[in-house]
Amino acid sequence: MDEVADTSQSGSGERDGEEISKKDLLRETGISYGQFYRWKRMGLIPEAWFRRRSTFTGQESFLPRRKALERIERIQGLKDRLSLDEIADTLSPDAARRSYSLAEVREMRAFDPRAIALLPNTSDTLRYLDLLGLMLIGRLLAEGLSEDQIRSACRTLLHRFDELDDGGAGKSLIVGANDGVTISALYTGACLFDSDTTVLATVNLSKLIEDLNLALRDAEAA
Amino acid sequence: METHDLGSIKISGSGTASGGVYDEISISGSGKVTGDVEAKQIGVSGSARLEGNVKTGVMRGSGSFEIARDLEATECKCSGSGRIKGNVKADVLKVSGSTEIGGSAKVREAHISGSATVGGDVEGECFRSSGRLKIGGLLSADKIEISLCGHSQIREIGGETITVRARQTTDDGWIGFSWSGGSGSLEVESVEGDDVCLEATTAKVVRGQRVKIGQGCHIGRVEYGESLETDESAQVDETSFTGEGTPPAVTIVKSENRPRGWQVRMGDHELHNPVLKALVVVLTVPVVFAVIAFVLLAVGAVVSLTLGGVGLLLVVLALGLPLLIVAAVVLKVLSIPFRGFSRRLRR
Numbered sequence: 027m028d029e030v031a032d033t034s035q036s037g038s039g040e041r042d043g044e045e046i047s048k049k050d051l052l053r054e055t056g057i058s059y060g061q062f063y064r065w066k067r068m069g070l071i072p073e074a075w076f077r078r079r080s081t082f083t084g085q086e087s088f089l090p091r092r093k094a095l096e097r098i099e100r101i102q103g104l105k106d107r108l109s110l111d112e113i114a115d116t117l118s119p120d121a122a123r124r125s126y127s128l129a130e131v132r133e134m135r136a137f138d139p140r141a142i143a144l145l146p147n148t149s150d151t152l153r154y155l156d157l158l159g160l161m162l163i164g165r166l167l168a169e170g171l172s173e174d175q176i177r178s179a180c181r182t183l184l185h186r187f188d189e190l191d192d193g194g195a196g197k198s199l200i201v202g203a204n205d206g207v208t209i210s211a212l213y214t215g216a217c218l219f220d221s222d223t224t225v226l227a228t229v230n231l232s233k234l235i236e237d238l239n240l241a242l243r244d245a246e247a248a
Numbered sequence: 249m250e251t252h253d254l255g256s257i258k259i260s261g262s263g264t265a266s267g268g269v270y271d272e273i274s275i276s277g278s279g280k281v282t283g284d285v286e287a288k289q290i291g292v293s294g295s296a297r298l299e300g301n302v303k304t305g306v307m308r309g310s311g312s313f314e315i316a317r318d319l320e321a322t323e324c325k326c327s328g329s330g331r332i333k334g335n336v337k338a339d340v341l342k343v344s345g346s347t348e349i350g351g352s353a354k355v356r357e358a359h360i361s362g363s364a365t366v367g368g369d370v371e372g373e374c375f376r377s378s379g380r381l382k383i384g385g386l387l388s389a390d391k392i393e394i395s396l397c398g399h400s401q402i403r404e405i406g407g408e409t410i411t412v413r414a415r416q417t418t419d420d421g422w423i424g425f426s427w428s429g430g431s432g433s434l435e436v437e438s439v440e441g442d443d444v445c446l447e448a449t450t451a452k453v454v455r456g457q458r459v460k461i462g463q464g465c466h467i468g469r470v471e472y473g474e475s476l477e478t479d480e481s482a483q484v485d486e487t488s489f490t491g492e493g494t495p496p497a498v499t500i501v502k503s504e505n506r507p508r509g510w511q512v513r514m515g516d517h518e519l520h521n522p523v524l525k526a527l528v529v530v531l532t533v534p535v536v537f538a539v540i541a542f543v544l545l546a547v548g549a550v551v552s553l554t555l556g557g558v559g560l561l562l563v564v565l566a567l568g569l570p571l572l573i574v575a576a577v578v579l580k581v582l583s584i585p586f587r588g589f590s591r592r593l594r595r
Binding site for chain 2: 048059060067085086
């Protein structure tokens, strides 16, 4: 029926900017129109992602494939324990959130105590962004990266935080090493280094933001 | 005349008040409020103009009012001809007059029985309408129920359950009369829902799981995931099965021969027998006209005592007019084409 449209969308691999029609998105994820429109109303699927286009089957909306699939997977994972409003809070990086004191942060189990020492920020209050940095350092420590490598990755995150619109949907941070030089970058889609570079770690940023928000939520509740 | 009393605004002639936080705002003449206002309650019954953003608990508009910017309310009831140039955010929106919203409307529940024009999107959990709609953007709600009246236009509809009926139904009262001339229609680009049931709708695309295309529909393409039922009189250019496995057969329903003309309902029961319908009309309609006739007769009797000839004319009117109207209604109920009848008479 719609085979032409289907192959053109799934055949081109992981290229960034690839789109998926709303219809195919629903079919791939198994969600209903009711759920889709409800989530759209809640702002869980941002209006900005929609591209209306005429196809040979009539008007159809298209969404960025990776972002949309990842977002729906995330909502499906959270919807059993959180309300839609709470999910909406969890998915967005909220830079305006209150800041936390160092003592408060030490109390929270989500943060590795070794990570706090590595954070470039030396002030006594930590903003949301710093906490996200802490979360990242924790992950990279677990991956066994050296302190210098972690600092480099953390700088990349802190400088590029503004790029994380849409809750960092589809974005990851990659850390690689080439002959003793650490490379770190934010990317969407695929990130390909030359053969001399070894990839040390990749961190999914929307997952990182979600984990941080959940940790902060639990801390507020406790 | 304007009084600032305990943080309330009351304008009952013509006046201007400035924005701010108030307890209650009530305007019954032609008043103007400049700047943003916040109040527990706002009542507007004349021609009022609120020039800033409005935030309130209950908003009642019954005259011709205008809000130049956004409105945020827990409950918004518009029964006059209101115009809100910005966006509307309300828990409950009730429109029984003709209301125009320039931006978009975000509500939990909407009941439209007059006519509503919205420039942008309408979003809610439950949307019910028996009026005329013109929506420039997406109408999205979990439950959408539209009884068509006149010509409605909506760009896109999306939700869980979407029902569009060609007929007007009157739900209240023990006996209900309704006119099903089939004059209502809806024009929409696309309809997407899990359960979609349409009548008198012209659409380019309809996508859904369980789809029913009823009488008077013109659909360019139907994509269904589970089942499709089309009325034999409906025009569907193309169908496509989007579910898994082998496509189920499309069910074609015979057009329910819905009589045009007056419909009579008693309780929850729709009367189909023309003789029974006529009987109900003959029994109920005269009661109404008997009252009118009695009043006219009484006036006529009094006047005839004093004026003679003119009074007599009134008496004739009193007896003749109701009889004529009853006859007309009975003809309608029996589905005798009235217009054709009179045309034939003229020839």
